[in-house]
Structure formats: structure tokens, C-alpha cells
Amino acid sequence: MKRIQTVADVNLTGKKVLVRVDFNVPISNGKVTDNTRIRASLPTVEHLLRHSNKVILLSHLGRPNGQKNSKYTLRPVAQELSFLLRRPVLFLDDCLGPEVASTIDELGDGSVILLENLRFYAEEEANDPTFSAKLASYGEAYVNDAFGTAHRAHASTVGIPRLIPIRVAGFLMQRELEFLGAKTSQPERPFTVILGGAKVSDKIAVIDALLNRCDAMLIGGAMAYTFKFALGETVGKSLVEPNRVEDAHRALLKARDKKVELILPVDSQCTDLLDLEKKKIGKLRTVEGSIPDGWIGVDIGPKTIRSFGKCIADSRTILWNGPVGVFEIPACAEGTSAIAKFIADSKALSIVGGGDSIGALHASGRAEDISFISTGGGASLEFLEGKELPGVAALDRKQT
Ligand code: AMP
Numbered sequence: 001m002k003r004i005q006t007v008a009d010v011n012l013t014g015k016k017v018l019v020r021v022d023f024n025v026p027i028s029n030g031k032v033t034d035n036t037r038i039r040a041s042l043p044t045v046e047h048l049l050r051h052s053n054k055v056i057l058l059s060h061l062g063r064p065n066g067q068k069n070s071k072y073t074l075r076p077v078a079q080e081l082s083f084l085l086r087r088p089v090l091f092l093d094d095c096l097g098p099e100v101a102s103t104i105d106e107l108g109d110g111s112v113i114l115l116e117n118l119r120f121y122a123e124e125e126a127n128d129p130t131f132s133a134k135l136a137s138y139g140e141a142y143v144n145d146a147f148g149t150a151h152r153a154h155a156s157t158v159g160i161p162r163l164i165p166i167r168v169a170g171f172l173m174q175r176e177l178e179f180l181g182a183k184t185s186q187p188e189r190p191f192t193v194i195l196g197g198a199k200v201s202d203k204i205a206v207i208d209a210l211l212n213r214c215d216a217m218l219i220g221g222a223m224a225y226t227f228k229f230a231l232g233e234t235v236g237k238s239l240v241e242p243n244r245v246e247d248a249h250r251a252l253l254k255a256r257d258k259k260v261e262l263i264l265p266v267d268s269q270c271t272d273l274l275d276l277e278k279k280k281i282g283k284l285r286t287v288e289g290s291i292p293d294g295w296i297g298v299d300i301g302p303k304t305i306r307s308f309g310k311c312i313a314d315s316r317t318i319l320w321n322g323p324v325g326v327f328e329i330p331a332c333a334e335g336t337s338a339i340a341k342f343i344a345d346s347k348a349l350s351i352v353g354g355g356d357s358i359g360a361l362h363a364s365g366r367a368e369d370i371s372f373i374s375t376g377g378g379a380s381l382e383f384l385e386g387k388e389l390p391g392v393a394a395l396d397r398k399q400t
Helices: 036-050 075-085 098-106 129-136 155-162 171-185 200-210 223-230 242-258 302-313 334-345 355-363 378-384
Strands: 016-020 054-058 090-092 112-115 141-144 166-169 191-195 216-219 261-263 267-271 284-288 296-300 317-321 349-353
Touching (some): 016 036, 036 171, 129 155, 171 317, 171 378, 191 200, 200 242, 200 317, 216 302, 223 242, 223 296, 261 302, 296 302, 296 334, 302 334, 349 355
Parallel strands (some): 191 317, 216 261, 317 349
Antiparallel strands (some): 267 296
């Protein structure tokens, strides 16, 4: 596939530039409580401002279901962005309407404008052509820096770029494509993938795709029990997806054929009671091998932690997605914290994705030691599966 053009490849100066960003951030009492995604957009915004463009920012926030709803206003984001950029950010309380175009035209070069939540209109997610045309009319160039929504064919990811002659990736998008794409397609070896989380069904496509690229795959979390079940082990009351046992079996065979070391937990922390909603567990014990009746595997055990740690230490490229235990309950978080630490300690190129794994990294205070933290949940998985993301397909390719 030809490389995507980025903001650095085109001559954007003194233009009205529409920038699709992902400002879907947590807000409490009118204040942004985690500005990671806003900070992630700064390199692109600052680059465009340095070249005297007018930056018109487009984003969604939450799920307002096509209705205007003050609970989902982007206004607090404008304040936070203004603080981070150290310059005024004009917030418009609608993304459509007669004032939008005239306000943009009246502002000087180097201005920053944030339009209200795109999802206040159902037309955004419906990729409505009239809605796209109105938004497209505000700009002369289009930049997509919202990797997290690139797997959705919405007006702001697909509809607008169809109508604008210059459509390129921002720096954040570029980094996501580089790390999740090139760096895992031609990895420095050994390349180890660590996958966890609740369901095989969510990850089977990514398991299948990554078995073509990696040297070792470490599987933890509830997913591991469907794999162990497929190998004929008893797993007690652990979470198993009976209709995915066949898929797990196929993945095990593929790993053998491809000579990928697929490593499952040899021991587990087990409990006799798990109430995720109340974050309560019963008695805890370490079980090696098969899990007895009535017991539930909730974390990888100490031997598994050591063997996963050794494999991670021997790797030169590492990709991690998904917790290896019920890490929301502190007594079941040891495995996930250990993985975060092993990866942070390693000198390998490390890529971490998925909200829970990133949360565990931040909790361990080691996020700075990771080469790349992906901002896209579903989009990262779809991209790693090898799917072409509609929001990426909509951007211009390099000619050579
Ligand atoms: P995912 O969204 O697929 O990455 O899954 C994350 C969820 O998997 C978290 O809420 C974890 O609590 C859950 N999880 C991880 N390990 C287990 C396990 N052994 N049993 C039940 N749930 C688990």
C-alpha cells in the first residue's frame, strides 16, 4: 500500500484547514479530567498554526444520539486546549449554521476554532452527504488526526474528505499507522504479542492476523481459558466461550504450523466467587494446570508471570493489548501490573493498546517507558487485523 500523505508532505499555508480530532475525553463538572487526547493533537495543530493556517477543529464527544445535549458539549475542551496552546480558542456552540462560515472567514490566519459536538446531528454517524457538504464548505483542506474513529465511515471521516481536494493525515494518525502498521509488519525479531481481555470473539481475527507476523504469542485473561478448554484441560467455572473453542483450536494449529510459540498460562490465581459489578471475590488460591470444579481463573499465576517475563525480556518488538486478569479488582491485578512493568523495563520497541492495558501502565507509573501507546481501541484492533480503515482509505497517497 502506498504511504498516506501527511500534513508535512503538502504545502498548507494561509488556508482554512478542517481537522478531525478525537476530543472524546472524560469531563466532570465542566472540566476535562484527562487531557491525554487533547495533548496528542497538539503537534498537528501547532504545525498548522506555525504555517499561518486557520485551524477548524471537528470532534465528537460521547453518544448524544443525534440530539443536542449540554451534557456532551465540547466547550470545556476549548478551555483546556486554549490553556495547552497558550492562545485563544474560539468555541462555536453549533457545528452548522449561517454564523459558522462567516465567523471562520472573519477570523485572522493563525486562529483556532472548535465546533460543537458533531454527534449532536444524527447525520454525522449516518455519513449524510448534505451534512458532509456543509461542513466541507468551511475548509480548503482536510486533516484527519482521529485514529480512534478511523474505522467508522462517518461524515467527518469519509464524507468530508470526498469533497475536499487536499486530505491528509495528522502526525498522531501518522504515528498510529507507522507503529501498528510498518513496525509490526516488518518487526525487529523476536516479536512477542501479549493478548488478554475477556473474549476470544473480540480478538480472534487479530490473533489470526498476528500469528502471521510474530514469533511468540502470550495469551492471558479469560481468553486463555477457552484455549485451555480447547486443549482438553478442565477450567472449572472460568469464563469460556463454547462457540469459540473451535476457533481457539484452529489458532493453536496455525501457531504450530507457523512455528509461533503460543504460550498459555501454566498456573492461575483462582477464586470461588467473582462479582465484577461489586468488585468482590471470594477465597483466592494458586492453581497449577487444570482448574477444579467451582473455581474461576481470575489472573495468571506466579510461574506464568515468570515465563511471560522471560519471553518479554528476550524480545525486540512487543505488542500488548488487554489485561491478563480481572485487573479492576486489586487482588487480581498482579499479573497485569507485572506485564506492564516487564514491558516498561524492556529495551524493545514496545506498543501498547486498549484502554485497560493503558490504564494499568499509567497505574504503574511507567507509561513514559513505552515506545508507543495507541489511542485507538477498536480502530487499532481492526487495523492490526489487516482491514483497511475507511477514514484512512479516504486520505491521499504519496505519488512515489
Ligand atoms: P477486553 O475489553 O476484551 O480487553 O477485556 C477486558 C476485561 O477482561 C476486563 O474487564 C477484565 O476484568 C476482563 N478479564 C480479564 N481476565 C479475566 C478473567 N480471567 N475472567 C474474567 N474476566 C477477565
